[in-house]
Amino acid sequence: MAEQVKQPKEDKEAQAVASQNGRNGKNGKEDKKADKLYRLRHSLAHIMAQAVLELYPEAKIAIGPPIDTGFYYDFDLGVDEEGKPRTFKPEDLEKIEKRMREIIAQRLPFEYREVTAEEARELFKDQPYKLELIEGLEKGEVDEYGNETQEKPVISTYRQGPFEDLCRGPHVEHTGQIPPDAFKLLSVAGAYWRGDENRPMLQRIYGTAWANKKELKNYLHMLEEAKKRDHRKLGRELEIFIFDEEVGPGLPLWLPNGGILIEELEKLAKEVEERAGYDRVRTPHVTKEALFLRSGHLPYYAESMFPPMEMEGVRYYIKPMNCPFHHKIYGSKVRSYRELPVRLAEYGTCYRYEKSGELFGLMRVRSMQMNDAHIYCTEDQFEEEFLGVVELYNYYFKLFGIDKYVMRLSTHHPKGLGKKYVDNPRLWQKTEEMVRRAMDHGNVPYVEVPDEAAFYGPKIDVQIWSAIGKEFTLATNQVDFAVPERFDLTYVDKDGKEKTPLCIHRAPLSTHERMIGFLIEHYAGNFPVWLAPEQVRIIPITDAHHEYALQLEKRLRDAHVRVKADLGSERMNAKIRSAQLMKVPYMLVVGDREKEEGTVSLRRRDGKRRNAMPVEEFVALVTERIATRSPEL
RNA sequence: GCCGACGUAGCUCAAUCGGCAGAGCAGCUGUCUUGUAAACAGCAGGUUAUCGGUUCGAGUCCGAUCGUCGGCUCCA
Structure with missing residues (x-):
């Protein structure tokens, strides 16, 4: 510094x-x-x-x-x-x-x-x-x-x-x-x-x-x-999320449009993680104090946790992280070196008591759904697994067209050993070196910042900036050489001896809250077709065209397109305006001509138009854009 | 949590010195049947964030609480 x-x-x-x-x-x-x-x-x-x-x-x-x-x-x-x-x-x-x-x-x-x-x-x-x-x-x-x-x-x-x-x-x-x-x-x-x-x-x-x-x-x-693309403003205008005083600060309510964004991101994550060899698990939101005592979160992390509740003399906490549960799943049976790496994934919902002044729209909240996973592997497997996660980032970032970010390697500082950091200088040096080597071998540029590591190991964070210039960690990829031991996690190695695996904590898609907050600003609300909450708006010119509009709506809905026919009594121009304001990618204007010919008049969000487009051609276009998650309109 | 600012209709904002809470959009009803970014008319919408105080009288002044915003601290 x-x-x-x-x-x-x-x-x-x-x-x-x-x-x-x-x-x-x-x-x-x-x-x-x-x-x-x-x-x-x-x-x-x-x-x-x-x-x-x-x-x-x-x-x-x-x-x-x-x-x-x-x-x-x-x-x-x-x-x-x-x-x-x-x-x-x-x-x-x-x-x-x-x-x-x-x-x-x-x-x-x-x-x-x-x-x-x-x-x-x-x-x-x-x-x-x-x-x-x-x-x-x-x-x-x-x-x-x-x-x-x-x-x-x-x-x-x-x-x-x-x-x-x-x-x-x-x-x-x-x-x-x-x-x-x-x-x-x-x-x-x-x-x-x-x-x-x-x-x-x-x-x-x-x-x-x-x-x-x-x-x-x-x-x-x-x-x-920049204020115009602030996700807090667009989030309300595009009906993605709201906060309600009575529900509480930092606790977003996802409106139907936000629900769609979440569903799409989860679908993406599931596909990608399935291909990358992850297993999906599910874990409870509440747990006994004992689990977090063992993990080391208590008392170290207590300040950021909601206070405990007591039932029948036992204290329970609402989870701020998913890792201890995944550790329990890993430890639920004897593991052989043959089955490593074990990759456990979950879109887990966590709760953290962020101080009131730290809350910031969707970017910093108290309830969050994390694109979480834990990879348990041997030291030999570490580099490949760690780089595998970096590849996930790169895949996602390319998909979203995210190019303004910095990968940050956070390492420990000797003065924090035993306080902020697990007291094991040898493993700190070793794992930090492993990460550096992995990043160098993968040719991934990064910045190194001392004294920013997690308490259990070094990490690579992906830093991004919000519309108004605040910096956030979007994705994270953390090495954990300490907690598996606390949970007595082992695998039986070739030589028949029990060994402790390394654990990689990773969240390439961040949390839904921060990811969507970021994406709203990144796209200025103009989501690519596959993400857009409403993909097509059908605009009949007069009510004589309502029936045709409804036919089209059905055709598109059958093709799994998110579509709405606007049968309101406003004039066509007003309907176009309202679709534009909601940043709907495709508007289909239909009147006598279209009804007659079985076509649509396509108006894209960017103002480009194509008249007399055969219905099936449009269906093919929109379904192709969705299937390939194309950035193109 | 700390320092500062702010809080009026679903949204964006008015309301002069403390003197009858108002407009546009959205909503509802009706008329119009329209060709690529806002048709017209009417109706409805409020315990001025909440609680307390000062005053003949408070959206306006004072205090507390809640929330939001700009930072600090902290972080996915």
């Missing part, structure tokens, strides 16, 4: 780029630092801090790095007369912005100097957050943002006008180089000091900054456009 406190998107993108350039994180980062926009944004962060200090002299400043669309700075405004933490109000941003423009107009030079730890401490004696950073710099463990670093500590500052900040730079030469009309302060947010929820909450101001006014305008426009 470098560059900034917990700003994973920026960081990981940087690393992803780096990895494509021969996996040299350093170069990617240095290129970025030299970047003009980087200097501009970084400089604006300093200018904002200066403006805030001038307007709120009591403020304490924390850190203020550039990010991929702008910059932020964290402040501590102290407490008010009643002892409550003082906060920025949205209207304060205007004042600050105005002051920033005044500073820019002064064309203040940015002056660099190196200082000793002593000088730095004197300089920032009234700034406790800076003092803490200086201490870290002096020890050589962290950079000026408090992130871990290997570099030798040089303590330096940049000063513009009266404001001097602990900083490594680089910056623009003087404030006049910053276009005053190409930045905007966007929002205030609370942010914990050093990302630690046990430490004070600071006030963070986010700003966006660009090379010129036009780029700023483009960016703001892009944000507006």
Whole structure:
């Protein structure tokens, strides 16, 4: 982790780029630092801090790095007369912005100097957050943002006008180089000091900054456009899901259209997994406490679990994961090396008590249906099995046309052994190496991020971004070298001895919730024919054509096409409009001519039309698109 | 969970200083019988999220709760 406190998107993108350039994180980062926009944004962060200090002299400043669309700075405004933490109000941003423009107009030079730890401490004696950073710099463990670093500590500052900040730079030469009309302060947010929820909450101001006014305008426009494909908006408009206050936060209700998406995804998964040698199993939603004690989820994972319920003196939990059940199924009989790998699959419904503020539409919910499976295999089989899962990802991603993602290898960190991670350094190193080798042999590009592993082993996550730029893990592929042992899972090897299998946890299609949330945005609601909840809408021109429309509807329904004849009293144009708004792929307009000739007038969602198409030709077209899961209209 | 903002009809949004809750779309009824993105008319729709307070009077001011949104933390 470098560059900034917990700003994973920026960081990981940087690393992803780096990895494509021969996996040299350093170069990617240095290129970025030299970047003009980087200097501009970084400089604006300093200018904002200066403006805030001038307007709120009591403020304490924390850190203020550039990010991929702008910059932020964290402040501590102290407490008010009643002892409550003082906060920025949205209207304060205007004042600050105005002051920033005044500073820019002064064309203040940015002056660099190196200082000793002593000088730095004197300089920032009234700034406790800076003092803490200086201490870290002096020890050589962290950079000026408090992130871990290997570099030798040089303590330096940049000063513009009266404001001097602990900083490594680089910056623009003087404030006049910053276009005053190409930045905007966007929002205030609370942010914990050093990302630690046990430490004070600071006030963070986010700003966006660009090379010129036009780029700023483009960016703001892009944000507006992104909102239009936000799955929360489209999900309601396309009648895919809703949330209901009385049901509860994070508990989606799938409307009939959402039900169809789910059915189609499950059908896909079943076909693919059957071909790949998986067996399907089913397991209960509730289990005794004992199972999760054995798996290690309790107490480690208890915070994310719904609280237990007690019946006849026994505590039961609702499951947050399917693995322990699958382990039990694996362990239900003696396994020979001959039957390995054993692959157990289930679209299991799990419940996790995500904190209220973490919920986000369908992307982060409390009830979820996972495309789950566990593969039990020998070490010799591991590489092939692991790559087999990666092949599944690639198959699915190609099918959906998903190309903007990053595969992330999450490894352990020695400092977490025995706490966050199972205490077995040898197996950590070994399995991490196995994953790296598998990925290299499969020629799969990935980014490596330390200290992000599961508690039982390293994993490959597929990272994607929502319409509004939030990062999520879509699919996951995890190695588990610890839990099979806890469940006494074994197989009898060639030599007659019992051995512990490795377990691979995988969910290439994610959960229905996150997958569908993502797909809504990915397609902007324009699902390919096979996924579209309604595939064909028949639009009779007058009620004289209703009968023909119903005939067509029956013909298509017999061919297993999802079709609706619109027999409403609106005019044809209005019916077309409503089908367009629901993003139905095919509209069949039928009037006298079509009825006469036994044809349809095809209008596609993209506006393209084909008149006088014989009915059977259309049936052949739509059934072919569905059968092949074609991306084409 | 924490910081900030917000919550008015199924949906999108009005309601000036605290003074009679309103419009468009959707829905229902009727008329129109229509050729590729919105026919016309009428009707109905509300305990202004919930609970409490201030006031002659609260959608509007204050408090609590619930929910949503932007972040932080956390994660499929």
